[in-house]
Amino acid sequence: xxxxxxxxxxxxxxxxxxxxxxxxxxxxxxxxxxxxxxxxxxxxxxxxxxxxxxxxxxxxxxxxxxxxxxxxxxxxxxxxxxxxxxxxxxxxxxxxxxxxxxxxxxxxxxxxxxxxxxxxxxxxxxxxxxxxxxxxxxxxxxxxxxxxxxxxxxxxxxx
Numbered sequence: 497x498x499x500x501x502x503x504x505x506x507x508x509x510x511x512x513x514x515x516x517x518x519x520x521x522x523x524x525x526x527x528x529x530x531x532x533x534x535x536x537x538x539x540x541x542x543x544x545x546x547x548x549x550x551x552x553x554x555x556x557x558x559x560x561x562x563x564x565x566x567x568x569x570x571x572x573x574x575x576x577x578x579x580x581x582x583x584x585x586x587x588x589x590x591x592x593x594x595x596x597x598x599x600x601x602x603x604x605x606x607x608x609x610x611x612x613x614x615x616x617x618x619x620x621x622x623x624x625x626x627x628x629x630x631x632x633x634x635x636x637x638x639x640x641x642x643x644x645x646x647x648x649x650x651x652x653x654x655x
Contacts, residue, residue: 503557511544517622544623551591552627556584556627580628592619593616
């Protein structure tokens with residue numbers, strides 16, 4: 497599968513999971529009596545899909561290019577994970593703040609309140625972390641892991 501289609505698939509999966517998390521949080525902790533979970537999910541998918549696809553895919557290309565250029569051979573897996581998580585988090589914040597700025601300007605608002613800025617930062621960070629971790633999960637070679645597990649069980653049975 498091409499890199500773009502892979503990232504598009506990850507973005508669509510991230511949209512659904514991220515929107516379900518936000519809709520579930522709002523449904524359980526806010527007073528949205530007439531709106532059900534499905535309606536909230538639909539609303540959030542409608543608003544987050546363009547951001548993930550139009551902002552997230554180019555941001556993931558940029559982050560991966562920076563990470564490839566900055567690859568250190570002596571870095572441990574934990575250091576690589578933390579560096580990647582930080583870079584994706586920063587990219588998510590930039591995309592979320594850009595989206596907030598565009599929508600604010602479209603509504604005639606030329607400044608951010610502190611609360612809007614903080615919420616955009618947390619939403620962008622959460623969205624980026626969802627995307628990054630789905631990307632990590634889809635990189636796992638499940639068949640290879642199953643084969644290693646079978647071999648390990650066979651080795652344990654022979655003893």
